[in-house]
Amino acid sequence: MDATRYRAPPAADLIVTPLDDIVALFHRTSGMTHLVASPVPEVLQVLAGRWMAIAEIEAAFDIVEGGRAELIALLDGLAVTGLIERA
Template sequence: MAATRYRAPVAEGLCVAPLDDLVAIYHRASGLTHIVVAPVPELLAAMAGEWRSIEALAAAFGLADDEHAALIERLDELVAAGLVEAR
């Protein structure tokens, strides 16, 4: 079954450091540092400590219906990296 909601750690659970076009994100719970680009930091901020549906996230970022698949793909990558939970 596909995930319908996603949640990122609360803001205090991450240490975010911009590095020009890249962003280093230290995930305190895992002890891992991830190097990412936009829109990952913005996605994490939009879900910080709160369960969000695909529809709510798409609306927050002004995405059209045909862009939902790309959003789901990015979110699933963040789940695989351990930065986001899905249910």
């Protein structure tokens, strides 16, 4: 199992507002608003408040296309924005 794990803030730390095909996420901790599209909201929901490894995230849903490398790239990008943590 991969040692890298990811965690999103608890659902209560994000204000989620759907806007047609995109979603506005207000991150209470940083005070920043992010505009995202699917599968970001779904990934954040799966990771809300808990640490998960890549294999666990893959098993949780099948919405990320492009396989494991694409999923890791998405998660690492979310970590750069501060929407999730990586350990």
